[in-house]
Amino acid sequence: MANRYSLWSLIKNGLKHHESWQPAWKSPQPKKHYDVIIVGGGGHGLATAYYLAKEHGIKNVAVLEKGYLGGGNTARNTTIIRSNYLWDEAAQLYEHGLKLWEGLSQDLNFNVMFSQRGVMNVGHTLQDMRDIERRANANLLNGVDAVVMTPKEIKDMVPLIDISNRTRYPIMGASFQPRGGVARHDAVAWGFARGASELGVDIIEQCEVTGLIIEGGRIKGVNTSRGDIMADRVGCVAAGNSSVLAKMAGLRLPLESHPLQAFVSESMKPCIDTVVMSNAVHGYVSQSDKGELVIGAGIDSYLGYGQRGSPHVIEHTAAAIIEMFPSFSRVRMNRQWGGIVDVSPDACPIISKTRIKGLYFNCGWGTGGFKATPGSGNVFAHTIAHDDPHPLNRAFSLDRFATGHLIDEHGAAAVAH
Amino acid sequence: MLIITCPYCQQAREEEEFSYAGEAYIARPTVPEEADDATWGDYVFHRKNPRGWHWEQWQHVAGCRKVFAVKRHTVSYEIAGSWTLADGKALYLEEQA
Numbered sequence: 271m272a273n274r275y276s277l278w279s280l281i282k283n284g285l286k287h288h289e290s291w292q293p294a295w296k297s298p299q300p301k302k303h304y305d306v307i308i309v310g311g312g313g314h315g316l317a318t319a320y321y322l323a324k325e326h327g328i329k330n331v332a333v334l335e336k337g338y339l340g341g342g343n344t345a346r347n348t349t350i351i352r353s354n355y356l357w358d359e360a361a362q363l364y365e366h367g368l369k370l371w372e373g374l375s376q377d378l379n380f381n382v383m384f385s386q387r388g389v390m391n392v393g394h395t396l397q398d399m400r401d402i403e404r405r406a407n408a409n410l411l412n413g414v415d416a417v418v419m420t421p422k423e424i425k426d427m428v429p430l431i432d433i434s435n436r437t438r439y440p441i442m443g444a445s446f447q448p449r450g451g452v453a454r455h456d457a458v459a460w461g462f463a464r465g466a467s468e469l470g471v472d473i474i475e476q477c478e479v480t481g482l483i484i485e486g487g488r489i490k491g492v493n494t495s496r497g498d499i500m501a502d503r504v505g506c507v508a509a510g511n512s513s514v515l516a517k518m519a520g521l522r523l524p525l526e527s528h529p530l531q532a533f534v535s536e537s538m539k540p541c542i543d544t545v546v547m548s549n550a551v552h553g554y555v556s557q558s559d560k561g562e563l564v565i566g567a568g569i570d571s572y573l574g575y576g577q578r579g580s581p582h583v584i585e586h587t588a589a590a591i592i593e594m595f596p597s598f599s600r601v602r603m604n605r606q607w608g609g610i611v612d613v614s615p616d617a618c619p620i621i622s623k624t625r626i627k628g629l630y631f632n633c634g635w636g637t638g639g640f641k642a643t644p645g646s647g648n649v650f651a652h653t654i655a656h657d658d659p660h661p662l663n664r665a666f667s668l669d670r671f672a673t674g675h676l677i678d679e680h681g682a683a684a685v686a687h
Numbered sequence: 688m689l690i691i692t693c694p695y696c697q698q699a700r701e702e703e704e705f706s707y708a709g710e711a712y713i714a715r716p717t718v719p720e721e722a723d724d725a726t727w728g729d730y731v732f733h734r735k736n737p738r739g740w741h742w743e744q745w746q747h748v749a750g751c752r753k754v755f756a757v758k759r760h761t762v763s764y765e766i767a768g769s770w771t772l773a774d775g776k777a778l779y780l781e782e783q784a
């Protein structure tokens with residue numbers, strides 16, 4: 271690898287005043303033809319390209335990104351990683367991702383700062399607690415780690431949380447996934463881009479796909495803001511913009527794009543060393559390595575491509591956090607932003623072939639796809655390389671919306687991030 | 688914060704008084720007995736989800752509780768107008784034609 275990162279390379283470059291580091295990935299001009307084009311340079315698209323080259327030997331690949339790498343949801347999300355989903359198909363898909371996370375920094379030779387600090391989903395009602403028990407049991411049966419905690423155990427782990435019954439919805443317990451955690455979001459995009467580029471993938475930024483070239487029911491290439499580029503296969507991984515791409519192929523998807531907002535506080539001394547999520551009062555919080563509280567909650571109700579939402583949603587989220595952590599009421603918030611999430615009817619992704627030969631979609635990850643980034647790219651690469659789904663994503667095809675085989679994770683899988 | 692006008696109350700009010708009720712004028716299969724699974728799947732689950740102007744339904748939950756149609760831009764969030772479902776449908780069909 272041109273630029274292998276190690277303690278040695280750090281010392282060597284340090285001695286040269288850090289002036290001779292090479293760019294992490296190349297920025298070539300687009301070629302006329304590729305074996306595979308990936309539309310969308312978010313984490314999922316870059317991971318797809320990386321695994322196509324690494325595991326399937328398909329290296330004549332381009333990733334086309336309309337903006338810059340990580341400008342979409344990849345670097346707008348709150349980085350929660352877990353695999354404690356209720357249904358077998360979902361648990362296995364997300365667990366595949368979690369296992370890849372566990373070796374990712376080594377595999378990519380890029381520190382994605384994956385931190386298994388655990389993810390806690392608190393319950394506030396008897397029904398919450400029944401659901402938590404059921405989900406934890408289902409998780410254990412699927413080989414996913416899960417623990418059910420009492421309020422006292424929660425307080426021991428998270429001293430700032432209010433477990434008294436003075437609140438409107440007192441905390442009655444929680445599920446905890448010790449192997450869950452967080453990672454540094456933009457490092458994930460950069461790490462996969464660097465890894466893919468090293469294997470020969472062309473990463474092309476500032477290149478918007480404006481049309482899909484289809485002849486005789488087969489994909490032939492794409493129209494872009496930098497000219498037409500031909501390809502045998504095209505994989506669309508455009509998150510909130512998936513319906514727009516589908517329309518270019520005359521397809522309709524079972525998706526709605528919504529704004530999802532998040533915000534961070536000023537930096538503080540370490541005060542919470544796990545991730546706390548609540549579905550019932552609806553808010554979640556973790557603390558970044560910089561010391562900021564990272565806070566988020568639910569989507570704005572309306573369709574929106576604007577990467578911004580309404581203030582009352584932020585107010586609601588802040589209220590939920592303060593209900594659980596009264597001392598956070600004095601903390602000042604620093605930044606707030608929104609991303610566009612592609613929500614599917616069953617809160618599960620679509621990783622699928624389409625009726626157009628050689629055209630594939632990977633979308634519908636909605637509010638919770640960051641955790642799946644390596645797993646999603648891995649099974650999507652398999653789907654494209656073999657023109658046939660990987661066993662782990664067979665159930666996540668588009669035709670489940672005609673056959674009725676939905677995988678209903680709405681509400682089932684704790685809070686949806 | 689969207690400012691939405693209820694065509695029944697004839698008042699412009701803040702978004703929090705309303706609840707979003709999805710894409711408007713989704714046509715139900717006209718002969719239900721003959722519609723196949725793909726047609727039903729399309730009707731139940733698939734959506735236009737456009738990047739641009741969108742005809743959608745809102746309910747005035749904290750007011751008259753009626754459902755009505757709004758035409759709103761999904762990138763700028765600009766609202767072109769709101770109508771009763773029947774009045775909106777006439778305009779919508781005109782646009783589609």
Ligand SMILES: Cc1cc2nc3c(=O)[nH]c(=O)nc-3n(C[C@H](O)[C@H](O)[C@H](O)COP(=O)(O)OP(=O)(O)OC[C@H]3O[C@@H](n4cnc5c(N)ncnc54)[C@H](O)[C@@H]3O)c2cc1C
Nearest residue numbers: 310312314336342343344347348350479609638639640641
């Ligand atoms: C506020 C927020 C919080 C979230 N929190 C979490 C969380 O805690 N945990 C979790 O697991 N998930 C979370 N998510 C969801 C997660 O971010 C997404 O599911 C995931 O990032 C989507 O995949 P991606 O990274 O590939 O998307 P993106 O990074 O959005 O990639 C899609 C790319 O496609 C590009 N594109 C679109 N159209 C075109 C075109 N026509 N031509 C070329 N390029 C195009 C876009 O510019 C974009 O870069 C959150 C999302 C948001 C917005």
Ligand SMILES: [Zn+2]
Nearest residue numbers: 693696747751
């Ligand atoms: Zn009204």
